[in-house]
Amino acid sequence: MPLSPSDAVEAWLAAYGAAEADVAHLLCDRHDADAVAFTFVGPDLAARDLTYGELACRSRRLATVLAARGVRRGDRVPVLMGKRPELVTTLLAIWRIGAVHVPLFTAFATGAIRMRVEASRAKLVVTEPAQRAKLDPIQGIDVLETGEAFDRLIDEAEPLATSIAVGGAGTMLQLFTSGTTGKPKGVPVPVRALASFHCYLHYGLDVTADDVFWNAADPGWAYGLYYGILAPLAAGRRNLLLDAGFTPEATVAVVGKFGVTNFAAAPTVYRALGKSGLVRDLRLRRASSAGEPLTPEIAGWARDALGVEVRDHYGQTELGMVVNNHWHPDVARPVRPGSMGQPMPGYAAGTVDGQLAVDVEHSPLLWFTGYHEEPGKTAERFTADGRWYLTADTGRVDDEGYYFFTARNDDVILAAGYRIGPFDVESVLITHPAVADVAVVGRPDPEGVRGEVVEAFVVLTGEAEPNDGLAADLQRLVREEYSKHAYPRTVHFVDALPKTPSGKVQRYLLRQR
Known part of the structure; x- marks a missing residue:
C-alpha cells in the first residue's frame, strides 16, 4: 500500500537525515547498476545514456x-x-x-x-x-x-x-x-535537504517510473540542480539533459523525439513556445513552471497546445520548492487562477506582516538554517522568536488555503527564471570611468517573454557625454565582467538618482518612470 504523505515525509527524513547518510550511496550506489540515470542530448539531438x-x-x-x-x-x-x-x-x-x-x-x-x-x-x-x-x-x-x-x-x-x-x-x-x-x-545545503527535493519530485511534479521526464532548467541554478540532478538521482528517475541553449525549435524537437511526458521549465520557456507557433500535436501528461509567477495567457495556451495545464510552483534557493499546485493525485487540488497552490507535504506556511513565511516548528522538511558566515543576513530571514522563516516576498492566502504571490519585498530582478541582484550589476557598471553613480532595476519585458529585463539608470561624470556608443560599452562591460544574462537591455542617462535622506536609492521610483 502506498505511503500517506506524512509517512512518506517521515521515511525520506529518516533516510536522508540519518547520521550515517552517504550521498554517493543515496544518489547512485543503491540503484540498479543497469538503470539509466540520465540521457544526455546534444545540439544535434544525438543521445547518450549514462x-x-x-x-x-x-x-x-x-x-x-x-x-x-x-x-x-x-x-x-x-x-x-x-x-x-x-x-x-x-x-x-x-x-x-x-x-x-x-x-x-x-x-x-x-x-x-x-x-x-x-x-x-x-x-x-x-x-x-x-x-x-x-x-x-x-x-x-x-x-x-x-x-x-x-x-x-x-x-x-x-x-x-x-x-x-x-x-x-x-x-x-x-x-x-x-x-x-x-x-x-552563500547558501549551504545539507544532505537532509534531499528529503525535501525528493518530496517535490514525487508530490509536486508527480514524476513516475513510466514518465519521460525533462527538467529544462540549468543546473548552474537552484531549480535545475535540485530537481534536474539531485531529485532524479535520489528517486531513481531518469532526466533528460540537453547540452544546448534554449530555443523553441530545440525544445519542440526534444519533446517530440524523446516522447517527453513530464516537463518542467521557467515561464519564459512556455511564453517563447507559445509565441513561436511551432507547438503542434505535442501532448504532455504533466507540465510545471517555476522561477517567477506564471502569467494567465500561458494557462489558456497550454491546454490547447500541450493537452495539459501548466501548474505554477513557488520556492527559493534557500528553501527549494515549498508551495505548489501539486500534480500527485494524493495531494492535487483544482488550480485557482493566479494562485501558486498550497504548502507541500512536510511544510506549513502563513503570512507575517504581509510576507509569505514558512512555519519553522511545523515544517520538518525545512533545511535552511542560515547563510555561510553571514549571521546578520541570516537573522533577517527569521522572526525574532525563530518561529517563522521570512521569504521577503509579499503575498496572501485565501480562506480555502490557496496562496497568492503579490510582489517581491526586495528589488531582486527575476529575468527568465534567474535571480539577478541589482548590486551585482551596479558593482560592474560603476567601474567604468564615465559612470559617477548608477542604479539597476527590473522592468516588465516589453516582449512578454523574459518576465523582467534589467534596466540601468546612470549618472555620468562631468566630462562624459551620453550617447548610444557609451550605452553599448556599458552593456558590453556587464556581459564580459559579470554575466551575459544580466546585462541591462536599456541604459538611461539621468542627472541624479532618487534617494532617501540616508542615501538609499529609491528603486521603486525608477521603476515608475
Whole structure:
C-alpha cells in the first residue's frame, strides 16, 4: 500500500537525515547498476545514456583523482560545466570524498566566477574547454579540465574503495543567491535537504517510473540542480539533459523525439513556445513552471497546445520548492487562477506582516538554517522568536488555503527564471570611468517573454557625454565582467538618482518612470 504523505515525509527524513547518510550511496550506489540515470542530448539531438553502474565506476575513479589533487572533506569545489556526462560524474566524485559542490552558471563571466571561487575559498575548479578561458585571470587556483587528459586520469586511477558519509547535517552544496545589497550570500545545503527535493519530485511534479521526464532548467541554478540532478538521482528517475541553449525549435524537437511526458521549465520557456507557433500535436501528461509567477495567457495556451495545464510552483534557493499546485493525485487540488497552490507535504506556511513565511516548528522538511558566515543576513530571514522563516516576498492566502504571490519585498530582478541582484550589476557598471553613480532595476519585458529585463539608470561624470556608443560599452562591460544574462537591455542617462535622506536609492521610483 502506498505511503500517506506524512509517512512518506517521515521515511525520506529518516533516510536522508540519518547520521550515517552517504550521498554517493543515496544518489547512485543503491540503484540498479543497469538503470539509466540520465540521457544526455546534444545540439544535434544525438543521445547518450549514462547508467548508474557507469556513473558509479567513473565517479569512484575521479574521486581518487580529486583526492590526489588535494581535495579533502569539507573543501568547496566549484564546477563550471554544461549539461554533459562529466558534470554528473564530477559531482558524484566530489561527494564521495565528502567535499562540497559549488555550482557555476556557464553564462557567467570571469567577475561572477571569481567572486564565487574566492568566497568559497576553493583551491580547485573543474571545467570544460569551452569555459576554460574564464578561469585564466583568477590567481591561486588549480584547474582540472575535461578532455582526453581528463579521461585518461580517470581510466588510470584506482576506484575509491569507500565513500565518506558526512551525515544528514553535513553540507553537500553551497550555492550563492543574489540580494539587493552586498555580494551574493552563500547558501549551504545539507544532505537532509534531499528529503525535501525528493518530496517535490514525487508530490509536486508527480514524476513516475513510466514518465519521460525533462527538467529544462540549468543546473548552474537552484531549480535545475535540485530537481534536474539531485531529485532524479535520489528517486531513481531518469532526466533528460540537453547540452544546448534554449530555443523553441530545440525544445519542440526534444519533446517530440524523446516522447517527453513530464516537463518542467521557467515561464519564459512556455511564453517563447507559445509565441513561436511551432507547438503542434505535442501532448504532455504533466507540465510545471517555476522561477517567477506564471502569467494567465500561458494557462489558456497550454491546454490547447500541450493537452495539459501548466501548474505554477513557488520556492527559493534557500528553501527549494515549498508551495505548489501539486500534480500527485494524493495531494492535487483544482488550480485557482493566479494562485501558486498550497504548502507541500512536510511544510506549513502563513503570512507575517504581509510576507509569505514558512512555519519553522511545523515544517520538518525545512533545511535552511542560515547563510555561510553571514549571521546578520541570516537573522533577517527569521522572526525574532525563530518561529517563522521570512521569504521577503509579499503575498496572501485565501480562506480555502490557496496562496497568492503579490510582489517581491526586495528589488531582486527575476529575468527568465534567474535571480539577478541589482548590486551585482551596479558593482560592474560603476567601474567604468564615465559612470559617477548608477542604479539597476527590473522592468516588465516589453516582449512578454523574459518576465523582467534589467534596466540601468546612470549618472555620468562631468566630462562624459551620453550617447548610444557609451550605452553599448556599458552593456558590453556587464556581459564580459559579470554575466551575459544580466546585462541591462536599456541604459538611461539621468542627472541624479532618487534617494532617501540616508542615501538609499529609491528603486521603486525608477521603476515608475
